[in-house]
Amino acid sequence: MRRRRPSAGRTSDGPVGVFDSGIGGLTVLDAISRRMPAESLVYFGDTAHVPYGTKSPEAVARYSSEVARYLEGLGVKALVVACNTASAVALPTVRRAVGVPVIGVILPGAKAAAEASRSGRIGIIGTEATIASGAYTRAVKGLRPKARVTGAACPLFVPFVEEGWWDGSVIEAVARRYLGTMRRSGVDTLILGCTHYPLLRGVVAAEMGKAVTLIDSAEQTAIELWALLRRLGLERTSGKGKARFIVSDGPGRFRMLARRLIGKDVDVRRHRFDG
Amino acid sequence: MRRRRPSAGRTSDGPVGVFDSGIGGLTVLDAISRRMPAESLVYFGDTAHVPYGTKSPEAVARYSSEVARYLEGLGVKALVVACNTASAVALPTVRRAVGVPVIGVILPGAKAAAEASRSGRIGIIGTEATIASGAYTRAVKGLRPKARVTGAACPLFVPFVEEGWWDGSVIEAVARRYLGTMRRSGVDTLILGCTHYPLLRGVVAAEMGKAVTLIDSAEQTAIELWALLRRLGLERTSGKGKARFIVSDGPGRFRMLARRLIGKDVDVRRHRFDG
Numbered sequence: 001m002r003r004r005r006p007s008a009g010r011t012s013d014g015p016v017g018v019f020d021s022g023i024g025g026l027t028v029l030d031a032i033s034r035r036m037p038a039e040s041l042v043y044f045g046d047t048a049h050v051p052y053g054t055k056s057p058e059a060v061a062r063y064s065s066e067v068a069r070y071l072e073g074l075g076v077k078a079l080v081v082a083c084n085t086a087s088a089v090a091l092p093t094v095r096r097a098v099g100v101p102v103i104g105v106i107l108p109g110a111k112a113a114a115e116a117s118r119s120g121r122i123g124i125i126g127t128e129a130t131i132a133s134g135a136y137t138r139a140v141k142g143l144r145p146k147a148r149v150t151g152a153a154c155p156l157f158v159p160f161v162e163e164g165w166w167d168g169s170v171i172e173a174v175a176r177r178y179l180g181t182m183r184r185s186g187v188d189t190l191i192l193g194c195t196h197y198p199l200l201r202g203v204v205a206a207e208m209g210k211a212v213t214l215i216d217s218a219e220q221t222a223i224e225l226w227a228l229l230r231r232l233g234l235e236r237t238s239g240k241g242k243a244r245f246i247v248s249d250g251p252g253r254f255r256m257l258a259r260r261l262i263g264k265d266v267d268v269r270r271h272r273f274d275g
Numbered sequence: 276m277r278r279r280r281p282s283a284g285r286t287s288d289g290p291v292g293v294f295d296s297g298i299g300g301l302t303v304l305d306a307i308s309r310r311m312p313a314e315s316l317v318y319f320g321d322t323a324h325v326p327y328g329t330k331s332p333e334a335v336a337r338y339s340s341e342v343a344r345y346l347e348g349l350g351v352k353a354l355v356v357a358c359n360t361a362s363a364v365a366l367p368t369v370r371r372a373v374g375v376p377v378i379g380v381i382l383p384g385a386k387a388a389a390e391a392s393r394s395g396r397i398g399i400i401g402t403e404a405t406i407a408s409g410a411y412t413r414a415v416k417g418l419r420p421k422a423r424v425t426g427a428a429c430p431l432f433v434p435f436v437e438e439g440w441w442d443g444s445v446i447e448a449v450a451r452r453y454l455g456t457m458r459r460s461g462v463d464t465l466i467l468g469c470t471h472y473p474l475l476r477g478v479v480a481a482e483m484g485k486a487v488t489l490i491d492s493a494e495q496t497a498i499e500l501w502a503l504l505r506r507l508g509l510e511r512t513s514g515k516g517k518a519r520f521i522v523s524d525g526p527g528r529f530r531m532l533a534r535r536l537i538g539k540d541v542d543v544r545r546h547r548f549d550g
Binding site for chain 2: 047049050055058169173249252253
């Protein structure tokens with residue numbers, strides 16, 4: 001189950017796998033396809049197990065490894081864990097489970113924040129599991145040891161995004177409650193540590209004020225992927241890439257949310273895991 | 276998988292199984308143990324798959340059957356599906372999967388509402404899956420054919436309950452948005468069609484007004500269970516019953532939420548399904 005398989009035979013022709021518990025990773029997929037339009041992408045949303053943010057680290061590691069092995073079986077040349085919770089608690093397990101290079105979204109986000117912050121006072125918002133893991137704090141301090149890091153879990157943000165309530169007085173009131181302490185802490189940079197949160201950027205920005213820089217991992221993750229593929233000689237430079245979408249539960253809901261999120265209709269099929 | 280097993284050997288000594296996707300079914304467990312203090316109970320929260328309300332009917336049927344078979348294996352004499360979503364979309368499948376008597380929460384709630392309503396204009400609030408199934412509408416009309424039934428999905432109510440935000444201005448604003456049309460529709464009775472919703476009774480009552488009767492399936496389900504056990508000679512009439520709690524993901528979160536919900540510490544252990 002945790003064997004590392006040989007990665008021989010991978011060529012630049014294969015697609016890149018992008019994986020999230022649900023739809024949030026589409027913000028990462030979107031950044032990748034804008035930066036590397038020639039790459040083909042396979043997106044997997046583990047909608048049978050969404051949300052990951054309130055599950056145990058063991059459960060998240062098990063679900064993530066299963067998805068990673070499935071995507072490896074489809075011939076992906078690299079895998080992006082486009083879910084902060086899975087990146088925070090399951091990246092080593094996923095790397096042991098497959099033989100293709102794997103990148104997560106924590107380190108790219110931490111790197112962008114460490115570079116952007118003037119004062120070294122950096123905030124992170126994410127799911128309960130992501131904040132409890134301390135993964136962002138470790139990553140930021142690894143890059144900038146004197147940084148002072150403040151975290152806050154915002155469990156209702158994901159349900160609000162999935163409900164499509166991205167602005168208006170209700171989500172503003174929720175943001176005010178979650179972000180009050182963070183605002184008063186004096187951070188100058190805030191990491192949107194969940195792939196759903198870029199959809200709430202306007203609300204978060206209004207609450208935190210103009211002086212605070214918001215960091216969205218998606219763009220930085222696309223840059224890291226690009227560097228990785230170049231380094232391994234796996235970059236695809238010509239043609240027009242395609243994207244495929246696979247989910248582990250019924251595709252109807254994903255299709256509807258994807259339309260809300262990226263503003264276009266996507267073709268989604270279902271792959272059911274046993275159990 | 277769908278065989279009906281013999282129910283021989285069941286006696287009044289066995290426990291009653293009570294099952295929900297997470298913690299919501301504790302409101303039903305509480306009603307049962309108040310009405311039948313001599314019965315022992317085994318509660319199962321399928322926290323590895325929570326929430327059910329946004330999953331497909333096929334996934335809910337699969338998860339529910341797995342839990343039902345597990346509880347049958349523990350020797351339960353009857354099974355209460357204390358989850359509206361599972362009751363709405365998976366009750367026939369669960370009944371085929373096990374050989375013990377199974378009751379859901381839809382019919383008891385519908386019965387209480389059909390009896391309580393003066394005008395026959397009845398409202399139902401629940402998860403997306405419960406409302407989309409039409410199960411409550413069918414159940415109410417089966418009992419009172421001339422009833423006029425109005426349904427509304429309230430997807431954010433479950434996350435708010437799980438977050439512990441049971442009152443205050445934010446949940447009031449959410450309730451106002453979900454219940455505006457329902458209030459104007461002129462129902463005189465409203466079914467709280469999700470086991471989490473009794474925790475929001477105060478907020479819903481304030482929004483709907485005093486003239487509207489709120490129906491909570493928990494009490495009526497306990498009455499149905501009591502009648503069933505008496506009819507089958509499986510009622511336990513002496514002694515003091517005990518309750519056990521089992522979840523399919525880490526017990527920490529369940530323990531914390533159970534404390535919020537029923538105000539006491541419960542002893543929880545974990546049973547992991549494969550996959």
